Amino acid sequence: MTEADIRLGMGLKAQAHWNQTEADWQRFLRLQPDGCFVARCNGQDVGTTTVCMFGSVAWIAMVLVDIEHRHRGIGTRLVQHALDFLNRHRVATVRLDATASGRPVYERLGFVAQYELMRMAGEISDDGVPWLPRPVDLQRIEEMTEGKARVHAIEPMGQRGLDAIERWDRLATRTPRGKLLARLIAESASRGYLTTGPDSTGGYVLSRWGAQAVQLGPAVASDEVCGRVLLDRAAADWAGQRVYLDVPVDNHAAVRWAEDRGLACQRSFVRMVRGQPVSDDLQRLWASSGPETG
Ligand SMILES: CC(C)(COP(=O)(O)OP(=O)(O)OC[C@H]1O[C@@H](n2cnc3c(N)ncnc32)[C@H](O)[C@@H]1OP(=O)(O)O)[C@@H](O)C(=O)NCCC(=O)NCCS
Structure with a gap:
């Protein structure tokens, strides 16, 4: 081709x-x-x-x-x-x-x-200031951190962040996907954020235009607070747009985020392997890059 x-x-x-x-x-x-x-x-x-x-x-x-x-x-x-x-x-x-x-x-x-994996689909609502935690998030963050809410600084992604996101990505996918991540960051149409919190917490999210909907992902997060904050930030860029998020069914925290944002399952995919298996860390994998590269 x-x-x-x-x-x-x-x-x-x-x-x-x-x-x-x-x-x-x-x-x-x-x-x-x-x-x-x-x-x-x-x-x-x-x-x-x-x-x-x-x-x-x-x-x-x-x-x-x-x-x-x-x-x-x-x-x-x-x-x-x-x-x-x-x-x-x-x-x-x-x-x-x-x-x-x-x-x-x-x-x-x-x-x-x-x-x-489930493809969660729907329109991102554009009410309020979506990247600031909403009441539902504040309550969850309080619960999850036993009252000691952690503050995550979120940075827009540039090539400078590539090393950090490659590390996060490898923890989730156990695959050296640097060339894919570098390419996605370089494409002007994709947008990305990363966060590094205390106690080795952190993660990243990238998103890009699609023909029918914005593809939110890949996204990797060390925990639920990180994942929610990152996906909220990414979603804020696409307020009023239809989005797709391909989530491992077993990542309940990511599915919860999608449902809280009004997304619903549109279809599913089965991840398959031939040869030596590679096991993703599904609790870290918040969204795949789409069905083409995991
Ligand atoms: C999935 C897809 C690529 C399969 O392509 P295809 O050329 O029809 O695939 P094949 O012909 O090799 O096999 C399809 C079926 O035809 C059968 N078949 C193959 N040769 C045949 C023949 N000469 N006569 C009759 N049946 C035949 C196969 O046994 C198979 O049957 P099964 O699905 O019941 O097991 C095609 O359906 C497609 O483009 N779908 C939309 C996109 C998609 O979903 N792609 C897969 C992404 S994961």
Whole structure:
């Protein structure tokens, strides 16, 4: 796949009602120029997939087949092609977030389910000053800190913060995702914040425009206070906008934040792995970057 194929990718993702933009496709090509592929059938371009390697861990994404060409084995061939590429690079772990229609294809190729993520969706209300803790937060923060409410200074993200967020990110994902984080920060359309509190608490959040909704994430936080403060700050930038937040179902604190902000589950994904498993710290993982890179 090259930049000239982004039109094809945009057409296929529109058929599937996905949220990616041209900027997302450009990022996939930048992150792994030799690992993005197009399927051609009788001279017609009919499918895509992208791969992104982070050391010994790789992600497969954007497995899309034109509606008219499904159920002929093209999706399976695409994923097999990506796996052959990753085998040549001796990658130990391959991961992906599967939709319901993708899951059987991946299972046949040896992927196993790890855990479920919910896509929480809704409009961020623009009442009040949303990045200041609201009564519900103040009460929760009081409860959680037994009256000793901690103050978190939140800084806007710049390349200067990259080392800190890479460290936070690795604690949550156990994957060296520096090149993804650097790229997201560099993209003018994405916005980010980080916080470093007392007692090694802290975290970060990034967000960016999508075709249907703003993608809030990736977000990593050491505890519930940190997570709520960070996500409130990020949400404040998008007041009045529709947002998506892809949350591990088992991160109850993150799900609570989303529900308190009026977001509701729109769909779910199953995170799958092939090869050596990598276990995310789900209590730290407040939002994935989207289904493409975990
Ligand atoms: C998921 C998706 C990529 C699968 O693509 P595909 O080309 O239809 O995949 P395949 O043809 O390899 O396999 C799909 C089914 O067709 C069957 N099939 C494959 N070749 C076949 C053939 N020649 N005749 C009849 N059936 C066939 C497979 O056994 C499989 O059946 P199952 O799902 O009941 O197990 C496609 O449905 C799609 O683009 N969906 C929207 C986007 C999406 O959800 N992508 C996955 C992201 S995780």
